[in-house]
Amino acid sequence: MTPPHPRDLLGIRELLDDEERQIADTVRAFVANEVGDAAGRWFEEATFPERLVRPLGELGLLGMHLTGYGCAGTSAVAYGLACLELEAADSGLRSFVSVQGSLAMFPIWKYGSPEQKQRWLPPMARGEAVGCFGLTEPDHGSDPGGMRTTARRDGPDWVLNGTKAWITNGTIADVAVVWARTDDGVRGFLVPAGTPGFTARTIGHKLSLRMSATAELVLEDVRLPDTAVLPGVTGLRGPLSCLTEARYGILWGALGAARACYESALAYARDRVQFGRPIGGFQLTQRKLVGMALELNKGLLLALHLGRRKDEGSLPPELVSFGKLSNVRAAIDIARTARTILGANGISLEYPVIRHAANLESVLTYEGTEEMHTLVLGQLLTGQAAFR
Structure with missing residues (x-):
């Protein structure tokens, strides 16, 4: 029996089909080759790497979960896995892809006229228009x-x-x-x-x-x-349906940031020597690492379950709120715990942890704050709206 791998304790990769694994591996390789250590510099300079837009389109990641008009038409799970790998680089990169596909292309695809779809969706899928x-x-x-x-x-x-x-x-x-x-x-x-x-x-x-x-x-x-005018919708259900699409990508993406922090802390704990031994050998450090691994793997199981339901057409928006609320909360806790393992080095952009921790503070509140998703679920449980 093969021992569990620290990166995937529950063997979640084995629950994916061949296409999903290939997409995850392809995006991971793209991030390694095209982003790498530059993410910290772009964060520090407050610069978005526009040169990556066309390659993201060539890879089929822009509007990838949509069909027709040059879109890849992948599964929801595959889209989620791509979001995870992109956010493992930086939330800003995943956010670009998420906004392009779920917030800009999706309303045109779902509510636009044939002329609007033909004008905008193909160039947006190719990365020729943003x-x-x-x-x-x-x-x-x-x-x-x-x-x-x-x-x-x-x-x-x-x-x-x-x-x-x-x-x-x-x-x-x-x-x-x-x-x-x-x-x-x-x-x-x-x-x-x-x-x-x-x-x-x-x-x-x-x-x-x-x-x-x-x-x-x-x-x-x-x-x-x-x-x-988008002719296919009137009322708030239009923009809210778009936000549901975007929130789905976030509940996967946040786990990418969490995984990057966890892996950085794990590697650091194995190499950092204090009191004559690696700090990974101390009980309190192991407790932190185990807690991070538990939350990361539970979040991955939740994301996969919600993704399968989305692919089946049985994912209500309230459960997207469940996933966004739970996984972003877990990701922030993981990032903060990882920072403590790295000590003073945890605030340096030489490591990805403080960058992800800072980004996740925005992820916590955009596309619906923690409070709003709590009230969505509260209404589901009680039947009583508490928004006003």
Whole structure:
């Protein structure tokens, strides 16, 4: 009997099919070859590596879980595994792929007109065009129903006014999926970069997700034709369905950051000598490592279970909240524990731990805060909504 491997105590890899293992291995190799140690430098410089966009498209990772229009059409589990491997490099890299596929391409794919799909999805899948998702506003994050961005009719056109904040990919996007309030309810609009009155401003001074291109979108009398409207949906169920797609990727991705921290701490504990022996030989260090391994492997089992349900078409959004809440919480605990094992070295960007720990602070609150996912599950358990 082969002993369990410290990287995969439960043998979860054996639960994957050949295609899923191949995709995970391919993305892991891509990250090793194209990112490697540069992630720390990009984080420190607050730079997103735009040169990786085309290769990510060539690898089939952009909109990979969608079908047609040049998208790979992979399983949900395969998409999750790709998110895990990308976030093992940096949350900013996974966030780019997640926003491109789940928040920008998905609404076009699901709610767009045939012309909108043909115009945008093939180049976005190839990495020739980048998209972003404009829902969050400076004063309305957890409560998107209170958005102030408006779209009003003016003859055959629409005129948009408002501001969106914390928009991943905003400064590098060729098209923004902007959600605005109309007389008929919330509608989605495709706003090409360069449209008069539309600007994207970099949000600086971040100490988390520094590798991500984060922007504020400003719309001042932006005039769009009727063909810019996503015709397939009206109301908040449109943007909320997109967020469910993105949250699914996060519940896998956070485990990539956690795994990177766990592996860094494990390697450090084997090599770091104090009191004449490796610190991995001390009981308290072993307790920390075991706790990290337990939570990481439980999170992987949860992600795989939810992924299988998604592939079967039986994954309700409440369970996506379950996965996001549980796995991000576990990942943050793992990152913080790993930092203590590395001691002072744990705050250096020569190791990935403090970078992942800082990034996970953003992952905890974006795409739904811990409080909001708790209330989603609380409503499921009690039948009582406690949001207001």
